[in-house]
Amino acid sequence: MKARQIDTEVARLEALRQYQILDTEPEEAYDNLAQLAALICETPISLVNFIDENRQWFKAKVGLDVSEMPRSVGLSYLCQERCNVVVVPDTLADEELANNLVVTGYPYIRFYAGVPLISPKGDILGTLCVIDQVPRQLSHKQVEALVALSRLVIDQLELRRHITEVSQITEKLNFPDITERRKTAEALRESEERWQLALHGNNDGIWDWNLKTNEVFFSTRWQEMLGYKDHEVSNGWDEWIQRIHPDERDSVLQAFQDHFAKKTPFYVFSYRVQCQDGSYKWILDRGQGLWDALGDIVRMVGSYTDITDRKQVEEELKRQNLRSQLFAEITLKIRESLQIDEILQTTVTEVQKLLQADRVLIFQLWPDGSGTVVQEAVLPGWPVILGKNLLDICFKEEYLERYRRGRVSAIEDIEVADIHPCHREFLHQFAIRANLVVPILVRDSIWGLLLAHQCAAPRQWNNFETELLQQLGNQIGIALSQAQLLEKETQQSQELARSNTELEQFAYIASHDLQEPLRMVTSYLQLLERRYKNQLDANADQFITYAVDGANRMQTLINDLLNYSRVSSRGQPFIPVDCSVVLEQAIANLQIAIADSRAVVTYDTLPEVMADATQLTQVFQNLIANAIKFCRHQQPRVHIGVGSGEWGVGSGEQRSRGAGGDEGAGGDEGAGEATVTSPSSPSSPSSPSSPSSPSSPSSPTQNEYLFWVCDNGIGLESQYAERIFIIFQRLHGRDKYPGTGIGLAICKKIIERHGGRIWVESKPGQGSTFYFTIPDRALKQW
Structure with a gap:
């Protein structure tokens, strides 16, 4: 130092x-x-x-x-x-x-x-x-x-x-x-x-309580805070206690006793105290006791802080939070279920708690001006009017029109309010002293009313309460409107499903009933052709040929219609299916077409999915057959691939099937032995392989397999990509490409039954790739 x-x-x-x-x-x-x-x-x-x-x-x-x-x-x-x-x-x-x-x-x-x-x-x-x-x-x-x-x-x-x-x-x-x-x-x-400077600088009220004399000293600031003058405030403890709000008086006294007994190191309590004008202020009261040598409390010194503004802010925040919670709860119920009874019950129950009203109800109006109380929350001791049909003879058409325009009615005291005597009498029977009414509108039409009642005494309704009921009335109107739309959509869906069922049944019955007469017509036409060919003139032979051809095409059409109608009504339960086995069966069914066209069909190792094996075979068969049919002046090449999860090429071996159907190395003519190679990257349409990532918005999710059938055929314009899946829709005449126009519609219906989607990506002269999805989560669901 x-x-x-x-x-x-x-x-x-x-x-x-x-x-x-x-x-x-x-x-x-x-x-x-x-x-x-x-x-x-x-x-x-x-x-x-x-x-x-x-x-x-x-x-x-x-x-x-x-x-x-x-x-x-x-x-x-x-x-x-x-x-x-x-x-x-x-x-x-x-x-x-x-x-x-x-x-x-x-x-x-x-x-x-x-x-x-x-x-x-x-x-x-x-x-x-x-x-x-x-x-x-x-x-x-x-x-x-x-x-x-x-x-x-x-x-x-x-x-x-x-x-x-x-x-x-x-x-x-x-x-x-x-x-x-x-x-x-x-x-x-x-x-x-x-x-005194310390007291004024603190901006608090100071008190000093002598417990021996039971006298209390109050600082000037304390008196100013409550609006009292010196001669209006005595130093008596009893008068001080009487100024405390009755609801908190016992709690304050208990807090003092706890501090006297040294259960708490300080006396701290917030409560309401009466001002000179009769109103109440919230104060934070803090104090510290002094004990004598014998351990007896002899004196307390403390201070008051006016926290009225803070309390008002806290109460407003509390109301806002409760209102937000109520709106969130009702909005959630609207989004989840649209259970109107539950929404209305939650509304009246929570509003009654939030506003501390004696009764809250929802009143549904009828065209004649009467109405029914459909939901109610009421405190014990007041009349219950739930379910009652009511008619206020004073409730004329002009009142309904005002509510339809958004009118809000707030009556603080019906005894002095400017209302018709008969309306006052109507309210008396339900012990109503004050009420707040807002309309419930559904698309500009009045559906009913949301009401809050005070029965025990008059009540002044503030802006918060009015806005709360208005906003809830709007939410209820939205819920009712959406429920009506949902009910209408449900009815339309049920009607559409019924109509589709009837159409499928009709198609099945009609096509089935047509089979026998058509078979008979075909048989006799073929008999005429065998017995009388070259015995009649040239015109007769041509007519018989036309008739036989038409009967055969009618037979094909009826069979296709039967297949289409059976997709939903005759489908088999979903079971684990090895897609590679299914594809092998489809290729076997097409051996003649493959051999005649010298087509080369290659495919990846395919997964196991939950599916209808017969219908899935039909999908592969129809898509491969179309790929072979719509291939002009060149050897058809078709590749079947698969991906799953995030976009990627399917794993496993890639197989090639030549026209002969045997496994070996396929030559230029397509009639060779099939060969086994590793999966290759996407190649040109003339040599189809696994395609690149699809540009379609219908790309697969992580819960589904994506299959594709890629060819080197004639392709099509993009504007026809959806049309080709509609029944009977054809892009070419029968003289160029045969068929009924039902094959792709059947594929679409089968894939949708499996919970998937199907679409095509193509350009004229550059081949086509047909995509379809099958959910892999089906393995867990079935």
């Missing part, structure tokens, strides 16, 4: 000893200042701390069990070093302070605020500090109040020094010293002024 610092420390210690304060008994004045500091700063610990050579000695303390600590321990050195106010919001945020013994150990300081106690001569005698075990901040007014309280501590020290000096002089001279007495009086006056 440098010489100047040593000299300063010696002078400081000498100044401290002159006040003769160390190791003295507790004094009420200092205790009050410590308690007031804790109350103002809302901390559990406060200290009036004097620092001598080796220790910190606590003249007054709140919330601390020890009376002194070593000087080397603690945070008071910060005030000495800086000679100013020190506020540490969180000691753990400072690496140096985090290792201090009072941070790592008792009293586990996380927050510290200290003001140096500076004598009139500039010596730092100690600190007035507040401490908490959790991080926190102080407002500017709290810091100012703490500084003002530190000056009161110095005033008490000066007063003590003056009294001591006067006593010493009086003892020596044996007569009163008028000058010293004047100095003492002046010091007392300055102390009182600083005390």
